[in-house]
Amino acid sequence: MKRPSLLVGASVATVALAPHLAGQDLAKTRQTAIVTAASRLAPAVVSVNVLRRERQLPQDPFDLFFMPRGSEQVVEGYGSGFIISPDGVVITNQHVTQGAEQIVVTTREGRDFAAKILGEDPLTDIAVLKVDGSGLPTAPLGKSTDLLIGEWVVAVGNPFAYLLGNTEPTVTAGVVSAVGRNLLPSQGQSGIYVGMIQTDAPINPGNSGGPLANAVGEVVGVNSSIFTSSGGSVGIGFAIPIERALRVADELRRFGKVRRAWVGLDVAGAEDLRGWKRVGGLRVTQVAAGGPAGRAGLAAGDVLVSARGRRLRTFLDWEAVMLDTGPGDTLTVSFRHGGESRSARLAVTDFPT
Template identity: 60%
Template structure:
């Protein structure tokens, strides 16, 4: 009885406890649902467009290591007597690139691979592959290298022309790759600070950084050649340069527009070089910093006889107001138009002559030096005869002479000559043509000394050499 009584009393208690437990369990479930929802929302908020863009890009970004030979001066009190004045040493550098074709074609900066004797590419998974240089263009600072492969990941491509100032962009690269063990690219984010930026050229600068994309995304040494992409993960530029007093990023990074980079890459893949177009006119050069600023057009100072500008009806003292719809505020605006101009392209110019405006179509042609007959002397020194067209193309002051269009490094070291020099005399003999110099050199005997006269940057100089 008692046990039954106890059982009878305990049953409802258990039931009540069970009900309570059920209620508590219901509360737990009810409380967990918002928690899970919040976690899901947090995960969603973390997976931003930037994260998605990086996931699309990163597999196709590569690290580039190069070994290049650098010319250095020999510091020795005996240098003049027993030791060559210059020697070469092997230096190593690094940069970034990205795959644009599944067969291993990689886009990067020319300055990353310039002079490289050996190029090694490291993929994102750590695979190291030897690369070959397809071609490079110092003027645009774009180069193409290639590794052996099939079905390799490639980057999505966008259009820099559609960029909006203020929109998000990401820069991927391998800064200080020699000091970091991982092979995945690093990521920095920022906004498009400006477009169409022209960077004033510095002394000795080979590349023309015109119409650049400016960003405050951090770009550091080793980022060169890497992609700048929009929030959709589409590449819109090639990270190339920074403005900095320290060498590190201060929020002033610049990228080459992807359209220009791809146009150069296509030419390098097709013919191994970029054919620069010729307009056949020169405009007033800037004399100081202030003249780079806005003006009311550019004054034509010379027109090559029979050249593209002459055929378009342009005359000296005409003012170039715009080109292809772009207002020409300063000299760099015109250089930017020419940088993207190909042989056979037409540029629509608005000119002003006095108070009269006119629209003229200028058909760009090959540079005169490209089609000129070449004479080779000293085994690897190529010359062309100076003509009126070549004078206009190169800004040569001398009306006669032999223009150096190609010279091997060893010959340049031995003679002091460099590309662009105009040889105008040998001893007391006038050099009127490239053939003249070849004949004069043939007359020399081994061990005979001679003096060679050149025009360089509008100035006349000479150097004494010994024929061997």
């Protein structure tokens, strides 16, 4: 007769413990990879606020008569960035800092730092800032070369800056939609957006310059641009690969400019975007006498098939390779010469002036 009472007692104990165990399980399920990635990265993400002068354009017929010629106005802009060294080196987009007369970097805790520009590169759309600080949190850096289509990524930044009421960065999540995306240049565009990471993680105005990170919180790209008809995110955003951003940042810090790679050849341009379907690669249009390509045996009329393991179809593919190559590197190319398949190693030099 005692056994039933023992069983009943055990059942009561189980019921009493069940809510506590269920709460623990729920807490564990909420701690997803995205939560972990965001918490690891967010402390190093900053808001970049700039003041610049822009020429004031007439808004109505009266302005044509009463506005002084050459009138300028102070315009406020904003973007995002991330800290890469404890002493306050920040990476952001060059289109965020372009023409800035004053830059203030604001941390997650709301601390404001006056920032100076260490260097800007309009071609790659990367700028490097410096604030006076020590012991600042830094962003974990990863790599973009092994990204998988469909893997989770998070975009962290400060869309609309102070309009959201505090300095806590905004986190959005999505997947890697594509890699190696080339965007055709638009009118007035100074940057070349090639070899980009495409994501559907929402990227909005003010996210420019912020990090795109993988599911373990490592930065794999710098958010830079979106395709949109409304001005907001429509699920097609692009990030600059982190390897390119870090190489450019290093060049700017060491030399104050970015040294351009040169191998002494020109390729077919925008007029021949579909030519690769006909010839099976990218046509060489000109080779500089005595240059690296000429010394390696390339000639006008040859067809480039690949470079650094990347398939070449249009001039944008070639631009992506050259942007990620620097003086002193060796560039391995595969090409066809007179119907014969060949390969060559080109000694990359600085662009001649």
